[in-house]
Amino acid sequence: MTFLGSNQGSTLDGNGNVINSVLAATGVNGLAVATVATNFIFSTNNSTTTQLAPNATYTGTIETALSQPAISMLMASDQTMVINVRQFVDLAGTSAVPVTTFTVPANQQFSRSLVLNGNYVQISVTNQGSATTTTFKFDTAYGTIGAVDSQGNMPVVGYLTGQTTGDFDSVPLLDNITRGDLALHTKSINNPTQDVNGNIILSDSPSITKVVHSTIGQAITIDTIGYNSIEFTTQAFIGTVLASNDNITYSAIGGINNAGAWVTTLAAANTSYIFPCQGRYIKLTSTTVGAFSYTLRTVPFMGQNLAAIGGAAVSATTGQLGVNLITSQAATNGQTLGTLVAPLTVSATVIKATAGRLYSISVGNAQATAVYLKVYNAASVTLGTTSPIQNYLVPGGTTGGTFNVDINDYGLFFSTGICIAVTGGQPLLDSTALTTAAVVNYSFI
Numbered sequence: 001m002t003f004l005g006s007n008q009g010s011t012l013d014g015n016g017n018v019i020n021s022v023l024a025a026t027g028v029n030g031l032a033v034a035t036v037a038t039n040f041i042f043s044t045n046n047s048t049t050t051q052l053a054p055n056a057t058y059t060g061t062i063e064t065a066l067s068q069p070a071i072s073m074l075m076a077s078d079q080t081m082v083i084n085v086r087q088f089v090d091l092a093g094t095s096a097v098p099v100t101t102f103t104v105p106a107n108q109q110f111s112r113s114l115v116l117n118g119n120y121v122q123i124s125v126t127n128q129g130s131a132t133t134t135t136f137k138f139d140t141a142y143g144t145i146g147a148v149d150s151q152g153n154m155p156v157v158g159y160l161t162g163q164t165t166g167d168f169d170s171v172p173l174l175d176n177i178t179r180g181d182l183a184l185h186t187k188s189i190n191n192p193t194q195d196v197n198g199n200i201i202l203s204d205s206p207s208i209t210k211v212v213h214s215t216i217g218q219a220i221t222i223d224t225i226g227y228n229s230i231e232f233t234t235q236a237f238i239g240t241v242l243a244s245n246d247n248i249t250y251s252a253i254g255g256i257n258n259a260g261a262w263v264t265t266l267a268a269a270n271t272s273y274i275f276p277c278q279g280r281y282i283k284l285t286s287t288t289v290g291a292f293s294y295t296l297r298t299v300p301f302m303g304q305n306l307a308a309i310g311g312a313a314v315s316a317t318t319g320q321l322g323v324n325l326i327t328s329q330a331a332t333n334g335q336t337l338g339t340l341v342a343p344l345t346v347s348a349t350v351i352k353a354t355a356g357r358l359y360s361i362s363v364g365n366a367q368a369t370a371v372y373l374k375v376y377n378a379a380s381v382t383l384g385t386t387s388p389i390q391n392y393l394v395p396g397g398t399t400g401g402t403f404n405v406d407i408n409d410y411g412l413f414f415s416t417g418i419c420i421a422v423t424g425g426q427p428l429l430d431s432t433a434l435t436t437a438a439v440v441n442y443s444f445i
Contacts, residue, residue, distance in 0.1 A: 217287075
């Protein structure tokens with residue numbers, strides 16, 4: 001073991017620089033740096049032998065791991081346990097990397113080491129079993145051990161050297177399996193499926209996990225990273241489904257069962273339910289004892305339609321993408337056509353005395369001077385008092401002039417009623433008489 005400080009036997013990096021190990025708060029008394037894989041620094045802040053009741057959690061203390069490239073964790077327990085390894089950039093708990101989570105079944109020994117990307121570490125362990133632990137023990141240590149895979153295996157790197165001509169005839173193993181005119185023929189077995197960008201495509205679906213809940217309130221947490229949805233199949237079990245992104249705060253999740261009804265609870269025996277992965281973690285908590293199985297899926301979650309058809313609900317079992325577009329093909333377009341001759345003595349005409357839509361209007365002006373079409377949102381009009389909402393100029397001339405408005409499929413909406421008048425003056429409250437009658441055509445609903 002080499003301790004840093006005034007010790008002249010300090011550990012050096014590849015460039016001959018001293019590897020420092022200090023506490024952020026004091027700048028002294030740093031952790032020792034292990035020079036071999038088995039020489040670990042034991043942590044009293046994140047190790048425990050305190051037994052945990054069901055759903056109880058042991059939470060360690062945030063501590064420095066400066067100059068320690070790896071963490072080693074050992075655990076024994078007679079109940080199912082969930083381990084969360086959190087790494088931070090400072091003692092205040094500013095998160096640096098995602099939480100690493102392990103779910104360890106009851107009576108299964110646990111031994112893992114991880115590369116530390118953060119400067120500070122905190123461990124928490126939750127009892128997800130149905131009873132208080134009796135053999136629970138969790139140990140944490142820091143050191144320089146190389147990281148292993150999820151099965152505890154350390155990678156082995158091998159090298160094959162061929163001839164300078166690029167052939168591998170002198171390598172017996174490759175010589176036995178590769179022959180031909182090319183320098184090397186290879187065949188890969190069980191390669192992972194990849195998309196067009198070279199990303200690995202997850203299987204659909206991974207192995208099915210069966211869970212038995214023997215205690216009401218028992219919870220199981222599932223890490224859904226990389227998957228779109230999760231499917232449950234119940235036997236005799238009822239439980240609520242929640243979602244979380246940090247494995248700390250959980251919220252209700254929207255789901256749908258195979259009958260098309262939206263649910264947030266698995267409430268029927270021998271029934272399959274599928275839920276969207278609305279958070280990285282899904283927690284299922286039992287309200288009655290029983291058993292169920294689950295599997296993660298990569299298929300998109302199919303829920304209810306985004307819009308109802310004709311105002312009526314549509315079965316969620318009817319597969320649709322996007323929003324329903326409905327086109328009405330009636331025998332008529334529903335519009336009412338009308339015409340009138342605007343008299344010389346100005347008066348208002350009520351086209352519709354209730355709310356409606358005006359789709360088109362045209363005015364033929366037969367006099368040499370301009371006239372003005374006034375449109376009112378009203379059920380009745382008093383000329384000189386009622387103000388129009390629109391005022392259009394209709395040009396005149398030796399042969400007269402015309403004015404047309406066509407609102408096509410949308411129409412102009414009038415909340416009270418539709419009235420019109422044709423006057424000889426521009427002001428909104430004008431009632432100047434015409435010298436020649438005007439012709440008006442319109443359509444409305």
